[in-house]
Amino acid sequence: MENQSNFIKTIMEDDIKTGKHDEIITRFPPEPNGFLHIGHARAIVTNFELAKVFGGKTNLRYDDTNPSKEDEVYVKGIIEDVRWLGYEPAGIYWASDYFEEMYQRAIILIKKGLAYVDDQSAEEIAKTRGDVVTPGIPSPYRNRTVDENLELFAQMREGKFKEGEKVLRAKIDMASPNMNMRDPVLYRINFASHHNTGDTWKVYPMYDFAHPIEDAIEGITHSLCSLEFEDHRPLYDWVVRETEMPHTPRQIEFGRLGIVNTVMSKRLLKYLVDSNYVDGWDDPRMPTLSGLRRKGYTKEAIRAFILATGLAKVNSEVEVDMLESFVRDDLQARAGRAFAVINPLKVTITNYPEGKIEYFDVPFHPENTGLGSRKIAFSKHVYIEQEDFSEVKPDNKYKRLSLGGEVRLFHTYFIKATDVVKDENGKIVEVLATYDEKTLSGSGFNERKPDGTIHFVEATTAIPATFNFFGPLLDADTNKTIDERYNPNSLSQKQGFIEGGLKDVKTDEKFQFVRNGYFNCYANKKTNNPYEFNEIVPLKSSYK
Ligand code: ATP
Numbered sequence: 001m002e003n004q005s006n007f008i009k010t011i012m013e014d015d016i017k018t019g020k021h022d023e024i025i026t027r028f029p030p031e032p033n034g035f036l037h038i039g040h041a042r043a044i045v046t047n048f049e050l051a052k053v054f055g056g057k058t059n060l061r062y063d064d065t066n067p068s069k070e071d072e073v074y075v076k077g078i079i080e081d082v083r084w085l086g087y088e089p090a091g092i093y094w095a096s097d098y099f100e101e102m103y104q105r106a107i108i109l110i111k112k113g114l115a116y117v118d119d120q121s122a123e124e125i126a127k128t129r130g131d132v133v134t135p136g137i138p139s140p141y142r143n144r145t146v147d148e149n150l151e152l153f154a155q156m157r158e159g160k161f162k163e164g165e166k167v168l169r170a171k172i173d174m175a176s177p178n179m180n181m182r183d184p185v186l187y188r189i190n191f192a193s194h195h196n197t198g199d200t201w202k203v204y205p206m207y208d209f210a211h212p213i214e215d216a217i218e219g220i221t222h223s224l225c226s227l228e229f230e231d232h233r234p235l236y237d238w239v240v241r242e243t244e245m246p247h248t249p250r251q252i253e254f255g256r257l258g259i260v261n262t263v264m265s266k267r268l269l270k271y272l273v274d275s276n277y278v279d280g281w282d283d284p285r286m287p288t289l290s291g292l293r294r295k296g297y298t299k300e301a302i303r304a305f306i307l308a309t310g311l312a313k314v315n316s317e318v319e320v321d322m323l324e325s326f327v328r329d330d331l332q333a334r335a336g337r338a339f340a341v342i343n344p345l346k347v348t349i350t351n352y353p354e355g356k357i358e359y360f361d362v363p364f365h366p367e368n369t370g371l372g373s374r375k376i377a378f379s380k381h382v383y384i385e386q387e388d389f390s391e392v393k394p395d396n397k398y399k400r401l402s403l404g405g406e407v408r409l410f411h412t413y414f415i416k417a418t419d420v421v422k423d424e425n426g427k428i429v430e431v432l433a434t435y436d437e438k439t440l441s442g443s444g445f446n447e448r449k450p451d452g453t454i455h456f457v458e459a460t461t462a463i464p465a466t467f468n469f470f471g472p473l474l475d476a477d478t479n480k481t482i483d484e485r486y487n488p489n490s491l492s493q494k495q496g497f498i499e500g501g502l503k504d505v506k507t508d509e510k511f512q513f514v515r516n517g518y519f520n521c522y523a524n525k526k527t528n529n530p531y532e533f534n535e536i537v538p539l540k541s542s543y544k
């Protein structure tokens with residue numbers, strides 16, 4: 001963000017120049033009711049990077065004002081994801097740390113005649129709010145005295161009333177053209193146990209009341225949020241002013257980031273998890289940061305993508321292809337190359353001695369020497385991809401192996417296919433071939449040109465491996481229900497082999513399996529398989 005300009009950065013620059021602030025303080029305020037997704041990455045990167053530009057700081061604040069939906073596993077997951085993206089919060093805070101102060105601030109409002117206890121039900125309140133053309137109907141409880149309100153609010157806190165029986169509302173303007181200003185609810189009764197404060201509280205502040213107070217307490221200078229809060233800004237300012245907070249944060253909205261063929265709402269993501277459509281929040285098909293990480297996306301790629309999509313005052317939805325291109329660019333430079341055969345076809349080199357194995361030292365990356373090298377093996381028995389063999393050469397441009405044709409096996413010898421073995425159904429199950437000793441890679445041999453170069457793995461040292469491929473989790477048609485949108489073919493698995501040199505591969509190691517794509521090692525604890533690989537991105541964009 002250092003070299004980028006955007007409307008929020010401009011505001012901050014002005015605020016520093018005019019001396020309105022001498023330090024920029026931002027915050028990322030997730031509600032711990034789910035895991036973070038790629039949309040949150042925009043909020044995280046924006047808050048942390050902007051503060052960094054000005055040498056300021058960014059807090060992580062858990063917005064835990066709704067005890068019914070929040071959970072400790074989400075709390076852990078959120079900080080893990082923020083740190084994984086490469087950011088360390090200046091402080092980690094909880095909205096619930098401020099419950100007492102918020103309560104006292106509500107009392108200030110009551111004393112000023114700016115808040116009242118309403119006995120109407122949630123339905124009655126909704127019904128009497130009016131609409132854009134009709135003013136709301138004032139509550140019959142709107143003119144309770146200050147003393148009565150103080151008494152009732154105290155009793156709400158003590159748990160004297162049932163859930164839904166009473167709420168505290170701001171007394172603003174039932175005819176305001178902004179619906180958010182029509183006496184919004186500030187507090188509701190909730191008997192659920194809170195993950196931080198246990199059963200201490202029977203009343204909980206609403207987001208619109210709590211959030212500005214949290215920001216003000218922490219001295220946040222610029223409170224960045226997504227566009228849907230734009231209409232809430234007058235209420236945000238009202239709360240800060242009327243509760244007499246000593247510090248005045250400024251709310252600024254930016255557009256939400258969406259991705260085609262997926263959903264970003266935590267509610268819907270939770271539904272996918274709870275319905276067992278996916279293998280948890282970190283399923284590689286999920287747009288969650290933990291899912292993308294398990295799939296093999298790098299934080300560098302995600303950050304570059306977020307910065308490239310920029311910051312605008314409109315919501316944007318981008319094709320997943322754009323995100324993938326950042327992942328591909330990052331992996332191209334950093335992932336080691338190795339061989340995997342995903343649809344194996346046995347090849348027997350008839351003129352190579354049985355039992356002999358040759359090893360060749362091959363770098364993991366053609367330019368990135370820091371990645372070191374591995375030994376690839378060659379023997380009488382190798383596997384190639386089924387797609388790399390055709391009994392009949394289709395045309396002269398064919399760059400793979402065919403009966404009578406000759407190819408180079410990467411880094412080793414030329415082999416020529418001499419015969420095939422078929423099963424009872426006529427399917428080719430083995431290719432017989434001969435190799436030419438003179439053609440060893442690097443030997444300078446140039447008497448003839450092979451049809452092409454293909455990858456392979458030596459069969460006796462090859463390691464059986466599982467390859468997972470992912471398609472879109474959801475149909476793009478947002479008019480359908482989530483159940484109808486679910487793509488049952490979004491996961492497919494293949495059983496193949498990786499080269500023996502990857503014996504010690506660890507979870508989250510990433511490779512370009514030559515000619516196949518980029519893959520992330522995922523040691524599957526459920527199946528106890530250390531050699532499971534998730535396709536991260538194909539080598540080339542499949543986007544049309
Ligand atoms: P969801 O609808 O996915 O549950 P949310 O906005 O309720 O999202 P919060 O935990 O409240 O989730 O979000 C924390 C911060 O992340 C907020 O400031 C919110 O504006 C921002 N944020 C959430 N989703 C996106 C998105 N898709 N693009 C940009 N910012 C987002």
Ligand code: MG
Binds near residue numbers: 031
């Ligand atoms: Mg929310």
